[in-house]
Amino acid sequence: MAPSPKRLGKKIIGYPEQVVPVVSVKDWLLPFTQNPVQHVINYFYRLFPIIGWISRYNLGWLTGDLIAGFTVGIVVVPQSMSYAQIATLPVQYGLYSSFIGTLIYCFFATSKDVSIGPVAVMSLTVSQIIAHVDEAHPGKWEGPEIATTVAFISGFVVLGIGLLRLGWLVEFIPAPAVSGFMTGSAINIAAGQVPGLMGISGFNTRAATYQVIINTLKGLPRTTKDAAFGLTGLFTLYAIRILCDYFTKRFPRRARVFFFLSVFRNAFVIIILTIASWLYTRHRGGTKGKFPIKILGTVPAGLQHVGQPTIDPELVSALAGELPVATIILLLEHIAISKSFGRINDYKIDPNQELIAIGVTNTVGSCFAAYPATGSFSRSALKSKSGVRTPAAGILSAIVVIVALYGLTPAFFWIPNAALSAVIIHAVADLVASPPQVYSYWRVSPLEFLIWAAAVLVTVFSTIEIGVYVSVCVSLALLLVRVAHPRGYFLGKVTLRMSGRKEQREVFVPLAKDGVTNPEINVTPPAPGVIVYRFEESYLYPNASIVNSALVDYVKANMRRGKDMSTVNLRDRPWNDPGPRRGEADMERERNAKLPDLHAVVLDFSTVSHIDTTATQALIDTRNQIERWTNHPVEFHFASILSSWIRRALIAGGFGVGASSSKLTYEIAAVVPYRDGLGDGPIGHLNRNSPQESDDIEKGIGGLQQGKESINSGKTRDESGFEPVLPLETPFFHLDLESAVRAAESGLAEKCT
Known part of the structure; x- marks a missing residue:
């Protein structure tokens, strides 16, 4: 069933039947503009907390x-x-x-x-x-x-x-x-107070601590x-x-x-x-x-x-x-x-x-x-x-x-x-x-223990001023490193069964040993042609390229290449991707044939609270690089999106709406945009879709109806009596990871048939 017109938002110019998310800048400003007088009263009331308790003294x-x-x-x-x-x-x-x-x-x-x-x-x-x-x-x-x-x-x-x-x-x-x-x-x-305690004088007690200690020891005879x-x-x-x-x-x-x-x-x-x-x-x-x-x-x-x-x-x-x-x-x-x-x-x-x-x-x-x-x-x-x-x-x-x-x-x-x-x-x-407190820093985070030690040593051997600056700067540097180098995992499935019960469920854990899950269990990879990746940090400009490299490198190492480079003339090959050497073409072709053909990438956004323009562009680049490798469109499914602003950003980047990928935006954060009348994409970009493919978003929705989550609702329902939890206009956005993987694998099954 196609969505009713009242549920569709405004179309984005340049995108095929693509709708904007419900959230808007107006929605963000609304809480600040409602009842401004009361906001002012509350602000000044908070300036004097004594008003709240003095009357009950x-x-x-x-x-x-x-x-x-x-x-x-x-x-x-x-x-x-x-x-x-x-x-x-x-x-x-x-x-x-x-x-x-x-x-x-x-x-x-x-x-x-x-x-x-x-x-x-x-x-x-x-x-x-x-x-x-x-x-x-x-x-x-x-x-x-x-x-x-x-x-x-x-x-x-x-x-x-x-x-x-x-x-x-x-x-x-x-x-x-x-x-x-x-x-x-x-x-x-x-x-600095020990000389005063002992009556020792004759040197600067506000010098670096180590100097004060040395001079105090030298001055002990003058006590x-x-x-x-x-x-x-x-x-x-x-x-x-x-x-x-x-x-x-x-x-x-x-x-x-x-x-x-x-x-x-x-x-x-x-x-x-x-x-x-x-x-x-x-x-x-x-x-x-x-x-x-x-x-x-x-x-x-x-x-x-x-x-x-x-x-x-x-x-x-x-x-x-x-x-x-x-x-x-x-x-x-x-x-x-x-x-x-x-x-x-x-x-x-x-x-x-x-x-x-x-x-x-x-x-x-x-x-x-x-x-x-x-x-x-x-x-x-x-x-x-x-x-x-x-x-x-x-x-x-x-x-x-x-x-x-x-x-x-x-x-x-x-x-x-x-x-x-x-x-x-x-x-x-x-x-x-105290020593137990310092040891707790080491147990919780050795890097933070090093920050503590650096602050102490710098303060002792120089001044408090430098010690403060060092501790603040090193802390901010550590924060940036953690944001810029986030953890991320490619996931597989394990089946959990409660002891003494027949119920069982599937959960997703890292395919590689992560030091948390039991190393003795066998993790089942997703269906061949489906990749599941979980972010462990917000997706922002410091870490966007890291995530891009992780996904693209994994695809190139584990998924089939869609184009046989051995048949391409040497002069037509990219300088940075020359293909197999002479005598290795058959071996490379045989190895490539054994790899699965990539159908869908599932991204778990359950820990992503923010996404920015640079990260959205990096995700677009990831999609383009992966599709160049596979030489055909690849579905991108998103699970557990936490914020309507993340949904808005992904839709702006052409994700989630089920549109034909040949019509999706190629660049959303252009530093130097094309001004030569040749279009938004570079010359020679892969023709990834046949002209017979429909650009109607409703076609994409209809094909994914059976994989879309729904829930019993007292409001508008379809023939089954259920209302979709997430809008039908975004069929590649899913409520949780399990339903996202199920939708990706069901699409793979339809493709095979």
Whole structure:
């Protein structure tokens, strides 16, 4: 039965009775044009997730947030001062960043666990940026001004990425790459803090890690009294942590008590060492204030630099080359942390909204002289374990920080620098990937393990900046290699039978041993003259030629050549295909006669989610090359097409419609189209069809009715009471691979009869 006129689409000019698919550009634009006012409302509603949960806030949530907020606040004060030292900034700037980060984030957050503020890796990056600018323009700008400018510009860039909903760009960087440069950075930071822990000076602690380690070992004889405070603090931090972990396992009912004892270890160590420092140095400062150990010194109270930030265009130009790495670290670390805790605690984060939150935090933070802040792994883990219920816990953390800024700065004067180095080393040690984690990278993907190792080694032996670029570039290169060199298999059939049951079914598996299916089973090839090929990747311009070569080479090696080249004069043979040599013609003819004549190629598109113009042209080239080899038309069947846009592209290339191949397009992506009036095809193209063949699409449909899938439908039916699942206008598109192969083999049977 021919399809009714209402089911036919518009004809494509230049094609025989060929119809366009149902999908159109208008269909693609339709979701964006329907109810635009509601889209705008939803967009702005998503900008402030707090609207969705603040109206349901209750006393139970408040209790959890108070505990978590206070706990994080106690930890963030010493950590932010320590990280400010890494950034080569006065310690108050770390407090400014932590105050703004914990306060602003809760209004835009989609993660309840993440704690925003100064972090070790970002602080080290800021120190390198300051050093770079100061080296190029000595003394022109102060460190805080440079750091604030970095916060404003990088925050603005991240905010723009979030507002434009481009957060998916972060997905191009895999977890091993992030872990690699985080591990390398942690080693870099820890190595740079050991001299401060021991009181060793006289060399650049921000050089390459291996140089810092070598110089530290050389400087051990110059160890000062600072080591007594630093080593004691570091030992105490680990002792409290280990003991609390032990007692948690020993007395699980008291686990929460030991957890909070462990949480306060940073504050406890800083308080004890500050008291010890005050007792030891208060009468040893002399008239010039030279103390026997290095102490923090004067910390200005309160917020000293509130106001509109001054952004010097010349300064922006000077640090422009350093901004990309700062921006990458800013968004990468935060997204990785927020996703991790969302996965652990069973809630979904919005990457775009998280980027907006980070962007707003840093742009607003520049009005308070804050330096770049992002998500902290250690504080986020602490916040999560403390029982945080909503992002509002950050408000209490901000209150703790501001109280410290206005009320505790006189006490900060006596904090030993070695104690802050101990806090930093203890904190960044958790960023180093554990051996089981590294081994899991190797087990899952050895190539990704190499990315991790490369990121670590480059970071250790050069800088964090180069480590970030290497990990990102190598990850993108690996992605391109995987896309450009996809796996694909020629398939055969095996019969599955359920034990204890009579039912059996056929499935398609690779003809060659693939390391997945049992090598002992016998795979039955499809009927002679039928080829079944499965793609393992989207069909795009990077891999189009690979797939083309695989199909054409297989046909030339396993299918009969339609034209006997031994009968063709040497002068008429193509230069790249001279045919058999003298004396080998009979042998070649005999071998060729034993090969099956190709009738149909079945392509499994079940894993193809996209196809582009270059790939469509490559598929046309494949068809043309195969038909030149067979010297007659070959059917191309397609199974399990996932997208109406793939269907549209294939029809545009002349596939699926059952039209005579002599009328199909020869070139859809012409780089230099023919303009000589000789037609679209090259002179001398094979006349693959006799003039008696009909170009009517309905003839092709009628011949394939029995192989076309149908299903019982309550709508329009044919005489049998069934409605086709797929349109009759595309008889070579099939619902699944089994029906595609069946249709191809049935056509072969008709041809033989």
